[in-house]
Amino acid sequence: MEDSVDRLVAVWAREMHRVDPVKEAIVARLTILARHTAQVRRDALDSGGLGHGQYKVLLMLRRSGPPYECSPSRLADLLGLTRGALSARLGPIEGAGLITRTHEKGDRRRVRVRLTAAGHAAFEAQAGSEDAGESALLAALTEAERRTLSDLLRKLVLAAEAERGALAPAQPAPRRSRSDGS
Template identity: 75%
Template sequence: MVEENSAGDSVDRHVAVWAKELAWMDPVKEAIFFRLAILARHAGRTRRDALDSDGLKHWQYKVLLMLRRLGPPYETSPSRLAEMLGLTRGALSARLAAVEEAGLIVRTHETGDRRRVRVRLTDAGHAVFEQHAAAEEAGELVLLAALTPAERRTLADLLRKLVLSVESP
């Protein structure tokens, strides 16, 4: 399983132990899923560290992310935002108050109909989003630095194939 001239990693040691204990276990499958789990934990930790350094909570970042992803003018109705975040309108309203207080969004009323509210990303919200996204990008690039550009493309293509297989009906 370990390539020639390779010292191996913690997964190779894990697989070696379990291959002896579980004769039916597919060692290649085990290595793939164990490595994916390690990388997912690492990516999550990198994201949390970036958020902590920004003083931003994950749910606050998600609000900024969803508004930014809409494109200019980076605004929507609270009901659409709640749907995008998988929240009830009540849960969203409580969250928006804190994000608005931080100056990252504003809630405005539509002209002519005070009942219709719009949620819009502010310049400060743009800046905070950009800062966090850049920190996250840097952390991910550090991890991918172990791969050549061709290896990155191959990995992306193989992962797409797996994702398509679980997203297909």
């Protein structure tokens, strides 16, 4: 069976002799699959009514484990947002009843952002929609092929992370106190 990449690689091999056709085919297919997966996720978001930024907030709270809450500063760090940008994003999500912001007892300055039952349901619906699209893509592979592909992709990810010095998950930058110029 021939796909669009096979046809492109044949042209590249004819026109540019320095091109490694296997490498070009791998990279082109990874690019096509990345675009396809991104579109499946956008379609799932559109059908679920959540914006990308809203979904990311719910995702980070869900990842935090029970009771599915965290401080706004930690949430901003996880999302790579400024505190102001996060605050602007939280308002509509809170208005929709998907999260609550509460003050800690004993210290009104400390706020906790918590996923509500409605937020949990919205996240689960969104995740289920994404899962269906991803499963449809992978349906072309047997279980053994999926495991093999996963192992090969892990090898590539490890090499890419090692090249960038990112063997450990990215850690948020430490917060500076007001006394050190922030």
